[in-house]
Every structure is written in C-alpha cells, then in structure tokens.
Amino acid sequence: MLERGEVANSWRSERWDSLRLLTPNWQSRLPGLSYDGPDPDGYMTIGEVTEFIERFAAVSRAPVRTGTNVTSVRRAGDGYRVTTSHGEFRCQAVVIASGACNQPAVPKFTDAIPESVEQLTPFDYRDPAKLPDGGVLVVGASATGVQLAAEVRRSGRPVTLSVGEHVRLPRTYRGRDVLWWMDASGVWDQRYDEVDDLTRARRLPSPQLVGTPDRTTLDLNALAAMGVQLIGRWAAVRDGRALFSGGLRNVFSLADLKMARLLDTFDEWARTHGRDAEVGPPERLPPTNVPESTRLQLDLGSGEIRSIVWATGFRPEYGWLDVPVVDPRSQLRHDGGVVDSPGMYALGLPVLRRRKSTFIYGIEDDAREVIDLLTRYLAARRRS
Amino acid sequence: MTTVANGVNVQALLDAREVLKGAPEAAQFTWRASSTWQDGVHSTTTIQNYFGLGEEQSHKRESVFDADHPETFAATDNGITPIEYLLVGLASCLTAGVASVAQNRGIQLRSVTSTVEGSHDIRGILGVDSEVRNGFSGIKVTFTIDADASKQDIEALVAQSQKRSAVFDALTNPTDVTVEVA
Ligand SMILES: Cc1cc2nc3c(=O)[nH]c(=O)nc-3n(C[C@H](O)[C@H](O)[C@H](O)COP(=O)(O)OP(=O)(O)OC[C@H]3O[C@@H](n4cnc5c(N)ncnc54)[C@H](O)[C@@H]3O)c2cc1C
Numbered sequence: 001m002l003e004r005g006e007v008a009n010s011w012r013s014e015r016w017d018s019l020r021l022l023t024p025n026w027q028s029r030l031p032g033l034s035y036d037g038p039d040p041d042g043y044m045t046i047g048e049v050t051e052f053i054e055r056f057a058a059v060s061r062a063p064v065r066t067g068t069n070v071t072s073v074r075r076a077g078d079g080y081r082v083t084t085s086h087g088e089f090r091c092q093a094v095v096i097a098s099g100a101c102n103q104p105a106v107p108k109f110t111d112a113i114p115e116s117v118e119q120l121t122p123f124d125y126r127d128p129a130k131l132p133d134g135g136v137l138v139v140g141a142s143a144t145g146v147q148l149a150a151e152v153r154r155s156g157r158p159v160t161l162s163v164g165e166h167v168r169l170p171r172t173y174r175g176r177d178v179l180w181w182m183d184a185s186g187v188w189d190q191r192y193d194e195v196d197d198l199t200r201a202r203r204l205p206s207p208q209l210v211g212t213p214d215r216t217t218l219d220l221n222a223l224a225a226m227g228v229q230l231i232g233r234w235a236a237v238r239d240g241r242a243l244f245s246g247g248l249r250n251v252f253s254l255a256d257l258k259m260a261r262l263l264d265t266f267d268e269w270a271r272t273h274g275r276d277a278e279v280g281p282p283e284r285l286p287p288t289n290v291p292e293s294t295r296l297q298l299d300l301g302s303g304e305i306r307s308i309v310w311a312t313g314f315r316p317e318y319g320w321l322d323v324p325v326v327d328p329r330s331q332l333r334h335d336g337g338v339v340d341s342p343g344m345y346a347l348g349l350p351v352l353r354r355r356k357s358t359f360i361y362g363i364e365d366d367a368r369e370v371i372d373l374l375t376r377y378l379a380a381r382r383r384s
Numbered sequence: 385m386t387t388v389a390n391g392v393n394v395q396a397l398l399d400a401r402e403v404l405k406g407a408p409e410a411a412q413f414t415w416r417a418s419s420t421w422q423d424g425v426h427s428t429t430t431i432q433n434y435f436g437l438g439e440e441q442s443h444k445r446e447s448v449f450d451a452d453h454p455e456t457f458a459a460t461d462n463g464i465t466p467i468e469y470l471l472v473g474l475a476s477c478l479t480a481g482v483a484s485v486a487q488n489r490g491i492q493l494r495s496v497t498s499t500v501e502g503s504h505d506i507r508g509i510l511g512v513d514s515e516v517r518n519g520f521s522g523i524k525v526t527f528t529i530d531a532d533a534s535k536q537d538i539e540a541l542v543a544q545s546q547k548r549s550a551v552f553d554a555l556t557n558p559t560d561v562t563v564e565v566a
Contacts, residue, residue, distance in 0.1 A: 165547075235557040246556035250546040257540045 001062055002084060004069035008053035010099055015046050017127045018151060020211040022143055024177050027361040030056045031368075041177060043211025049360075070098075074322040078381075079343065092381065093343035093374055096321070096332065100349050100358055101314030107139075110310075112237035114300050118307040122148070125309055128155035134306030135159075137242075137298070139234050141166045143206035145311030146218050150210070152309070153226050160298070160305070161223060162244060164233035167207040168255040168288065171217040173263060174270075175280035178209070185269035187262070188356035189365075192336055195351065202331075202350040205313065220252070220288050231295050242298045242305075252288040259285065316349070337370040343377055345370050392487040410437050426452040426462045467520070471500045473551040478525060481545025491537060494530040501525075523555065 026040040033056045072083040082089040104121035118132055122144050128151055138149040141163040153159040169178050182188040195201045210218040232245035267282050318326045325333050325340045333340045336353045356362030404411040413436035419429040432446040450463030475498055486493050502523045508516035529538050546552045
C-alpha cells in the first residue's frame, strides 16, 4: 500500500478545522473495527476520524509505505510498472484507491473575478477567522457549502449562498438518523447495476447534512433563518458582475420533490417490514421557502463581497496514471471497480458498486467484491 | 409504458441520447431566423432552415411570424410584440417537456394547459428610469394538468420539464449575444 502522506492523509490535510463526519459514529465501521465509544449516534471530529483510521491500519496490519508518492503507473509486460518517490515497483495487479476528492472542482470563470475578491476552496479554508472581514459568497449548496455557509454566518459575516441542484435531507426522520433509514431500507445498498441512470447517480451531489451534537437539520430553510441570503446558480461573470440563474424556484422544487419521494420510500419500507412501531410517526417537511426576491447579479467590484468560497465539489486527480483509462471528464473508466485495463481495479469512487460506495461505511462490501475479482484474476493468470 | 400514448417518440429521443454521447459534433445545432422590416415597428421573421446532425436541415414548410406593437404603443398591431414571443417559446417548450417526461415516466396525459405571465416595467425600454431593466422583471407559468398520476408526480413532471428546457435555460441564465452589421 503506497501512501504519499501519512495514514488518513486526506483527513489530516484536506479538511477544515470544525468538520465532523456527517455519518453517525455507529456507521464509522471498517472490516473488523467498529465504533465502541459512548455515543453511537454522535459524529466524529477530524481528530477522531484520523485516530479511527490509524487504529484500523494498526489492527489490520496494513502494509502501508507512507511518504511514498506514486508518480507514474504504466503497463509493462503483462503487469504494471509503478514509479514512486521511493523507487520502482513491478506488480501484476493494481488497486486504485487514491480517493474521489483529490482536488476541489471550480468553474471556468474564476479568472474573470477581480483580484480584490479573495477566493478559497475547501482545501484552503480552515476557519472563518482567516477570511477577510465583509461579505462572503459561498458557491454550492451541498454538504460542504451548507456547512461552511452556516459557520461563516455565525462568525457575523454577511453570507450569500449560490444554490444549484442539491439534495435536501432532514438530519433525523421519525426519530432516527436519516442515514439509518438509508441503510436499513436498503437504499444505500442499491447496486450500481440496478440504478436507473448510473451516470447521474455517480454525479449526484452530497446531501445537505451536518454532524452536530444536537443533530440539527441544515437545509436551506435553516440557513435562511440564520440570515444567509440565497441566490441562484452562478452562471457567468460579465464586466465584473457575477450573474446568477433565475431558476432558483425550480431547484427548490426538484429537491423538495426528491426528498418527499425518498421519505415515501422509507415509510413504505417501514410499513411493509413491520417497523412502524419502533419509529415515530411519518413526518412531512415544509417546502423550501422561496425568497421574496432573488438577486440575479452581484457587482464583484463594489466591495459587498470580499471573499468567495468555492464549495462546488471535488474531483479525483489521475495525472500519475499513464494508462489510457481516464475519460475526458477526468473520471476513471470502470465497471463496478473493474478498470478497463487487465489487472487494474478501483475502490472508493461514487456508486462504485452501491450507493454507499464513497462512505467509510460503504467500503467493506465493495472491497470484498472487488478483491474477490482481483484474486480470481490472479488465479486465472497463474493457471494459464 | 407501452400503454401510454402521449404522442411523443421517447424511444427515438433516448436512442439519440445514446448516439450523441459518442458523437458530440453531431449534437451541434444552429437555429436560424431571417427578419425583414416592414414599416413602423412591424417586422416579419421567417424560419425554415437549420443546421444539425452534421448537415443542413429544413422544416417541412416555412413559418412566418409578424411582430409589431399594440395600439397602446401607438403602433399598428400587425402581430404580437417581440417580448410576447418569449412567452410563446417558454410555454411551448415547457409543454413539450411535460409531454416527453410523462411519456418517459409512463404517465398518460389527458390535458395540459398553461398560462404564462411576464411582468414588465416598460419604464426600462422607454428610458424613464435607468434602474429599471428592459426585460421582464419576472415570469410566472401556471400549469393545469389532468393525468393518471398523483399531484406529487405531476409536480415532478413540471419540475423535470424545466430542468430539461432550452427556453427556460435561455431565459434564466445569461447568454452571450453578438449583434453585428454585415
Ligand atoms: C469534505 C468531505 C467530507 C466527507 N465526509 C464524510 C463523512 O462524513 N462520512 C463518510 O463516510 N465519508 C465522508 N467523506 C468521504 C470520504 O472521503 C471517504 O469516506 C473516505 O475518506 C474515502 O477514503 P479513500 O481512502 O477512498 O480516499 P481518501 O481518503 O481520499 O484517501 C486516498 C489516499 O490516497 C493517497 N494518494 C492519492 N494519490 C496518491 C498518489 N499518487 N500516490 C500516493 N498516494 C496517493 C492520498 O494521500 C490519500 O491518503 C467526505 C469527503 C470529503 C471530501
């Protein structure tokens, strides 16, 4: 196992200070290691996640070579040659587990933004105190965006949140964590070859969830109540002005409808599986409130906005992968983790084999199946 | 799904989607209109040819659109105002979307009607107040749909039709427009 940094590198170096997992503690589970602390329904801090993964590395005796940066993987003979900062390796099979979120994704028009406005990605952001005073425009309303908008707003700064398509979820539903429902009802186990539109499922943004001790819901209504100004998707920059979509109402409806459909699925599951008695009564959430008026433009030179936080998602980085298996959108071409090159496999990508694939909780089932395919590949090679 | 007949050939659209995934060049269309000034603020615009799927294409017949302004604008009212054409475009695009999505989702439609209202403060175009924009200050579309589906499913049809609508996008997002003198 080659790791350019330390064990749990992404958690040590690529997260902001206040982040807690949005998955509950009991879901922080890796093969042979479960959460055994006093608060199974709580959410781990970064320090706790790092410790948890370190503990897993120790109990699983994972043969990790830290500080070993892979700079190239290329086909050599019937296997691969792996070049690293600590020498070369030859191998018959490769598992790419380099992560789905190596780089923040930002729109193309960032160059057109005046220099007077500071721009940060979630990799630069640590805490609100490091932002310049004054207005902050947070772009993107998925997990990262809603969490940062709330935190920055609490620091007293005026916050505007640019909202595109998003996934709205309540933190708890009928008395249980919404991710308990995702798991128990089987939604999270839905396989990649069962979902209707796999491309779309793989590009689905993260849900508007935050892990806090009081288990609050952090949807757009909650943010609006905190005084966060909601505006449409950022479409373009023209003459120093940011232009936003007028389609905000529709992204609200789409998210409200999808959430209602999901909650219906949960209710249906509880009813047909005789689980109604152990949970609270069905709930319906109020629709997302449409602001009286929404702004379509912001003058970026006026001083109203001092900084922009890009919460527009993340993407993997495969600059080191010298095998033609990356598509023009920089995504790995694979079928359920079997990459389009002999003996090459992947783990930890969105809906790799099931909906839960990118969560810590989701790796176990995927890893088992992918490694099973890998061992069979190696066995078949040995025989021939 | 075969029992639903909304008259939309969804299969052809789904097939096209698959083909165009691998052939982005063929997906490049150019829509064209030619306009001629008649008199006053009256003009006539004709549409017949367009480019798509890698070659010149043609509608079955030419369509002619008169645009003018009403008598309240001291004009001759030979046709609807240009900005009303945007309402035509939006209503017809969303309606087409509702039918297509319904077909794809196996929902039988019985009737789909809509009203579209564009609020317009004409002080903008008259130059009375530079703070007022020239275009619509807002547009409201109201659908009335009778179909074999729950209220929630009907709302989802309408939401999805906006998500896939060319005109909705053109009206809600900025477009780079070039106007030249030949
Ligand atoms: C902001 C954020 C919040 C998240 N919150 C949650 C959550 O609440 N719950 C949850 O379950 N999941 C969450 N996730 C998803 C989380 O990333 C995964 O659950 C988990 O960390 C993925 O582990 P991984 O090992 O697949 O990828 P990563 O953690 O990204 O690990 C990949 C490793 O590969 C190393 N690497 C990459 N390239 C090279 C190279 N060329 N050479 C050598 N080493 C390399 C990296 O240094 C890194 O250590 C979150 C993700 C983000 C970005």
